[in-house]
Structure formats: C-alpha cells, structure tokens
Amino acid sequence: MGAGTWPTHVKGTMEYIAKYVADGSTGEFEFTAIPQTYRSLRIVMSQGKRVGSGTNVGIWFNGDSTSGNYGYASMYGSGTNSNYTYSRNSGTISMGDCPTGNAADSQMWICDIANYSNASAGTMCQVWQGANQQGGNNTGLMGFGYSVASAITTIEINSNGYNPGLLYNYDTPTVFTLFGIGSV
Amino acid sequence: MADFEIIAEGTLSSGASTISLTSIPQTYTHLEFQISARGSYASAYPSSTNMRFNSDSGTNYGGADGYVSSGTPGVEGYSLNALTQTYYTNVLALDSWATNIQGVTSWIIPNYTSTSFAKQLFKTGTVADTNSIYTLRFGSGAWDNTAAITQIDLLEPSAGTEIMAQSSYWLAGWA
Numbered sequence: 001m002g003a004g005t006w007p008t009h010v011k012g013t014m015e016y017i018a019k020y021v022a023d024g025s026t027g028e029f030e031f032t033a034i035p036q037t038y039r040s041l042r043i044v045m046s047q048g049k050r051v052g053s054g055t056n057v058g059i060w061f062n063g064d065s066t067s068g069n070y071g072y073a074s075m076y077g078s079g080t081n082s083n084y085t086y087s088r089n090s091g092t093i094s095m096g097d098c099p100t101g102n103a104a105d106s107q108m109w110i111c112d113i114a115n116y117s118n119a120s121a122g123t124m125c126q127v128w129q130g131a132n133q134q135g136g137n138n139t140g141l142m143g144f145g146y147s148v149a150s151a152i153t154t155i156e157i158n159s160n161g162y163n164p165g166l167l168y169n170y171d172t173p174t175v176f177t178l179f180g181i182g183s184v
Numbered sequence: 185m186a187d188f189e190i191i192a193e194g195t196l197s198s199g200a201s202t203i204s205l206t207s208i209p210q211t212y213t214h215l216e217f218q219i220s221a222r223g224s225y226a227s228a229y230p231s232s233t234n235m236r237f238n239s240d241s242g243t244n245y246g247g248a249d250g251y252v253s254s255g256t257p258g259v260e261g262y263s264l265n266a267l268t269q270t271y272y273t274n275v276l277a278l279d280s281w282a283t284n285i286q287g288v289t290s291w292i293i294p295n296y297t298s299t300s301f302a303k304q305l306f307k308t309g310t311v312a313d314t315n316s317i318y319t320l321r322f323g324s325g326a327w328d329n330t331a332a333i334t335q336i337d338l339l340e341p342s343a344g345t346e347i348m349a350q351s352s353y354w355l356a357g358w359a
Contacts, residue, residue, distance in 0.1 A: 073312060149283075
C-alpha cells in the first residue's frame, strides 16, 4: 500500500447492464440512466452491419456532440496500409467503419470507458476495433478523451458519427451489450 | 468462482507513491487490470508508472512499445534483463494539464500462476487532452522469472512524485 488511503477491497464482477439488438429500423439508440455504481463500463459490439453505407460509427456522452469536446489518437490498418491519426476537435468518438452488403462482412469493437461516474473528472476510453468489409479487413486501436467533467449517464451510439442527420440503420444480427465492471 | 471476478479495486483519496496489490489469489488463469490516473511528474510528455512483480527490483524486466504522440509515431524496445521494472506500463495525465483529464491503461497478464515460464503482459494506454497532447501506446512487458505472481507494485512516475488523488483502478481475475 502506498501513501494514499484506499478503501477496503470489495469483490465484484463484470455485470450485464443492457443490450440493444438491431432489427434494421434505426441507426441511433441510447443507453440511458446508466447506473453510477460501477467503476468502469465496457461496450461490446458484435457482428455489426448497417443497411446502407455511411461514415464511421460515432458515440457521444450525455447527448454532447460539441466539436472540441472529444480528442483522440489512433493507429489503424486497412488492407495492406497502416497509418495513425489524431485530433483535438472531434465532436464524436469514432468507432470505425461498419460494413453493409456482403453476408460475410461485419464489424466488432470493444470500448472500455474508465472512471465514468467521477463527476469532477473527464472520461477516457479505449477502443479495439476490427472489421471485414468487401473481402478486405481493417483494424484499429484508439484512445478517446471526453474533456467535460461530468458523470456519464447517457451513451448514444449513432451509425453516422460525422453527420448524425443521416442515418444508416443497424441491421441484424448487430448486438451492442453494455457491461459494468467493479463497484465504486 | 465467477468467470470474471474483481480481486481488488479502489479510488485514491490522496496521492500515493506506490500502489501495491498483494496476496493475489492463485485461483485464476489470467489477470486483467485497468487504471484511470494522473501523475504529479512534470514533463512535456504524458507520465507513466511502471511495475514490479513480487518485489523484484533486479534487472529482470524488458518490453517493447509502439506509440503515437501528438501525431508522431514511434517504437521503443528493451531486451529482457535490461530494466529493473516494466516500461511505460501505465499512461498518466500530467498535473500541469487540465484538471479534469486522466489517462487510462489496461493490461493483461496471462498464466500468471505458472511456475515454469517467464511472465509476459500486454497493455494499451491512452490520454487525450484538448489543451495539450494526445498519446496512444500499446506494447508488451516481460519479467524473466518463473515464479508465480503474487504481488504487483505500481511505482511512482519518478522519484518524489505521486499517482494523484481520484485515480481509480481495478484488478480482475479470469477463470
């Protein structure tokens, strides 16, 4: 134990909170009234598909899509190319491109959102993403920061993060599952 | 035993020079750790905390690291038995940055109870500050020792500095 005062350890687990199963009818949805009782959150998107082609999937916290409130750094590979990027003025958390069309195509990602219930700190999250799209593959490792000090109570997942007015509905069998880890 | 179980967790109410996770149960297959933290180290770059296993301060550690920092990519590597602690294992926001930013790091230590093989860890860490710089790191760490891991010490960013208040962590075991 270091110089700090740590609370008594409480044994917990990773707990299912909510799930959204896509049916092709909508391109945006929210996890609302997120319990503030966990230490961190984990979202898993599996077998992601969209009805139509759009730009990258986007996530917002607490309904805030203000440009400049999100910053990021990412490394990614697409086909035989690799690259990196960063921005200080994003208005969304980009989860990469989600495929449409081919039956064999899909995207998956895991997003960890740390210390989300601390109202006096911003929120950092990490994303591990991969997709098979039209016979090609892409993958990325990304870190995002939400610079507004607030507890995260709502997470919106939009199928078109850079232009939320245009939606490309999530198709079956896309599933988004939200977990809570530990307890505060 | 649950499939995924929290072994230890906490939020720092005041600064700490070291976080020690002791008496780690030997009943799981893998360990996973996450920390969201700031460090009091003064630098132009994000701070970091490294770690030691079982209080071993010998030159028995190594690792490799790839990164993007403010749009500049790079790689770093240290051979096994080159370091006295793991390298850049946790990414921390600096005290001089906006007060509402923490860095987040996740790592996994597979087969930590093995008494036949040296230990490896895989980690990813990131911090993004709208007023400063953006860093994303991924890499590996190694401990050249076949002992089962029973203790993990997260060390201060630099001598005389601290892992700062409100830093939050959890350690979990996978079945």
